[in-house]
Amino acid sequence: MTRVRPEVVAFDVNETLLDLAPVRAALIEAGRPGELLRPVFGRTLLIGFATSMTGGWCRFREAFDDALAQETDLDPARRATIADAFGELTPHPDVEPAMRRLTEAGIRVITLTHGSPGVAEAGLTRGGITSLVEYSLSSETIRAWKPAREVYLWAAGRCGVAPDRMALVAAHGWDVLGAQRAGLTGAWFPRVEQAYPAAFEAPHVLAPDLAGAVDGLLALPA
Incomplete structure (x- = not known):
């Protein structure tokens, strides 16, 4: 066509x-390497895609939080602070x-x-x-x-x-x-x-x- x-x-x-630089900076502020953003973001997409393809659904922020929990040992409050950086x-x-x-x-x-x-x-x-x-x-x-x-x-x-x-x-x-x-x-x-x-x-x-x-x-x- x-x-x-x-x-x-x-x-x-x-x-x-x-530019996701503020999210990377939030990771560094939390004591984690900025390079961690790539696997966290990729895992976020994986969670969202898999949930959607199997008939479910979740919000992006929920998938991002799950990805952070899988890739780091950060507590929920610190993970929420990092997610908030998407607003910046x-x-x-x-x-x-x-x-x-x-x-x-x-x-x-x-x-x-x-x-x-x-x-x-x-x-x-x-x-x-x-x-x-x-x-x-x-x-x-x-x-x-x-x-x-x-x-x-x-x-x-x-x-x-x-x-x-x-x-x-x-x-x-x-x-x-x-x-x-x-x-x-x-x-x-x-x-x-x-x-x-x-x-x-x-x-x-x-x-x-x-x-x-x-x-x-x-x-x-x-």
């Missing part, structure tokens, strides 16, 4: 848009120009996360780019985790567009795969993942950075 220029571009939030995230420097380029081209911009409601909004406000984003959607609303097909279709429905008129930009290959399987256009660039998984179908747009991902979407035929 030939891909066309999207009417709406959805951005993943954690790591794609927002800020956008990566390349986010504002990328979003602005899309909006100036007449393309609507939203955020789409399975993370806690309010995290994206707080980060966008902190970065001064709230005005560039039409909606900040959390799939906690429908009790589902990406990459479940229903999340992407729900987001397209909220925006009033067909799935093939929406794109997802993410620095996570599994997220791009889920979007493409739901009929969206997928755009991947490296942020924390340095390579797109060869086991997945190729992304519609593969770029070296966020600016390149936006360029690739804008280059699609109208």
